Amino acid sequence: MSSPRRAQPEPAAPAALPEVHLDWRGPQHWSDRARECRHCGVTTPLRDDEGKPAHKVCAERALAAQQADLADRYRGAAPAARAQR
Template identity: 55%
Template sequence: MTGRRRRRAPPEKDETEYVPGTLLDWSDRDLHWSSRELPCRYCGFPTHLRDSKRKPAHKVCAEDALAIQAAEAAAAYRARGHLH
């Protein structure tokens, strides 16, 4: 027996669709809220919200950035011939 793990099948197309507002859970007010308003790291508009690293970010902006990053990673993976 080899030490290789079996590769998981790629997700179905409808599983990878991004639905705004469902990607991140920012319900912990102590972690994601600040009384100090600062510019969002993505759009530049003021926000009281903070991401998991305590950097100012709107939840929607952070989700959009993650969705773009995931789509770019999937495209690069497909370009290398790993997905059909």
Template identity: 45%
Template sequence: MTGPHGSLNWRNAAHWGGGRHLPCIHCRRGAFCRDDHGRPCHKTCAEAVSASRAEQAAHDLTEGAA
């Protein structure tokens, strides 16, 4: 889910991991939040990955147009 300005929307209660501190799927540090698929994940890590994927997709589009 994305929020305003392309940020991810973490307001849904499903993103709370119930107090279980599990390793983030991106950085492996403990995270209380869960992503849209229920995997432990920091909001900042998820947004960094999302931004990186968007940049890569934009690059791929410009490379394909050349």
């Protein structure tokens, strides 16, 4: 007699955000005037690709969260609230 087949568990959604590394070595990512970061509100002389004030780490976290939400939507799952690192 054969044993009953077990149902395969659903793959778990990734708990952590994907790694994103931006290259902001160019002069277009620097300004002489510090402004509030668009993500955290702390002042920074750094600028994103759109010229808006942003810390590199804040921009990387925002992009990682965006990628994770898009991946969730692609899989048909509702975007989960993710903890920031």
